[in-house]
Amino acid sequence: MEMKERQRWRPEEDAILRSYVRQYGPREWNLVAQRMNVPLDRDAKSCLERWKNYLRPGIKKGSLTDDEQRLVIRLQAKHGNKWKKIAAEVPGRTAKRLGKWWEVFKEKQQREIRDSRRPPPEPSPDERGRYEWLLENFAEKLVKERQQVGVGATPLHHHLMAAPMLPPWMSS
Numbered sequence: 001m002e003m004k005e006r007q008r009w010r011p012e013e014d015a016i017l018r019s020y021v022r023q024y025g026p027r028e029w030n031l032v033a034q035r036m037n038v039p040l041d042r043d044a045k046s047c048l049e050r051w052k053n054y055l056r057p058g059i060k061k062g063s064l065t066d067d068e069q070r071l072v073i074r075l076q077a078k079h080g081n082k083w084k085k086i087a088a089e090v091p092g093r094t095a096k097r098l099g100k101w102w103e104v105f106k107e108k109q110q111r112e113i114r115d116s117r118r119p120p121p122e123p124s125p126d127e128r129g130r131y132e133w134l135l136e137n138f139a140e141k142l143v144k145e146r147q148q149v150g151v152g153a154t155p156l157h158h159h160l161m162a163a164p165m166l167p168p169w170m171s172s
Contacts, residue, residue, distance in 0.1 A: 007041075009050055016040055017051060026051055053094045060092035064101055072098055073105075 020032050029051075030044035042050075053059070064072065068090060075086040081102070083095035090098060123131070 009054075013040060013042065014050070014055060017047060018055060021051060021055075026056070049096075053096045058092055059094060064093070064098075068093065069101075069105075072101065076102060 016036050016038055017032065020036050024031075024035060026048075029047040032042070032044075032047050033040040040047075071090055072086060075089055079085050081099070083099040083102075087093055087095040087098055
C-alpha cells in the first residue's frame with residue numbers, strides 16, 4: 001500500500017465535508033467523494049478524523065481555560081493517557097487536542113525543572129569589570145575610613161574576611 005503525502009485540508013474540502021454530513025450524517029466516510037460528485041482526494045479515515053477533531057459543531061477552538069487545564073491534569077492522574085475517556089469529561093474538547101496539550105504541558109514542566117537545576121550563568125566580562133570596579137572603590141573607601149578612625153594603614157586583608165556575598169569567581 002502506497003503512502004500519500006499528507007496535505008493540509010483546504011476550505012473547499014471542509015465545505016464539501018460539512019455539506020456531506022448535513023446530507024448523509026457523520027457516517028460512511030468512504031462514500032464522500034462518490035456521493036458528493038466531487039473529486040475529493042481523501043480517504044475515509046482522513047474524512048472521519050477531520051470531522052471528529054475540527055469540523056464537528058461544539059468543538060472549542062483555542063487555548064484551554066485554566067479550569068479545563070486543572071480538570072485535564074486531575075483526569076490524567078486518574079485515567080492516565082486515555083484521552084478519549086478524558087475528552088468525554090471535558091466538554092467541547094477532543095481527545096486529540098487534549099493529548100497534544102498534555103505533551104506540551106509535560107515538556108514545559110520538564111524544561112522548568114531542568115532550568116531550575118542549572119547553575120547561574122557566569123557573568124560577562126563587562127559585568128566582571130563592574131564588580132571589580134565596585135570592589136576597588138569599596139576597598140578604597142574602607143581604607144580611608146579606617147585611616148580616619150585610626151585603625152592604621154595596615155593592609156585591608158588583615159582586618160576583613162572575604163565578603164560572603166561575592167560571586168564564586170571573585171572569591172578566589
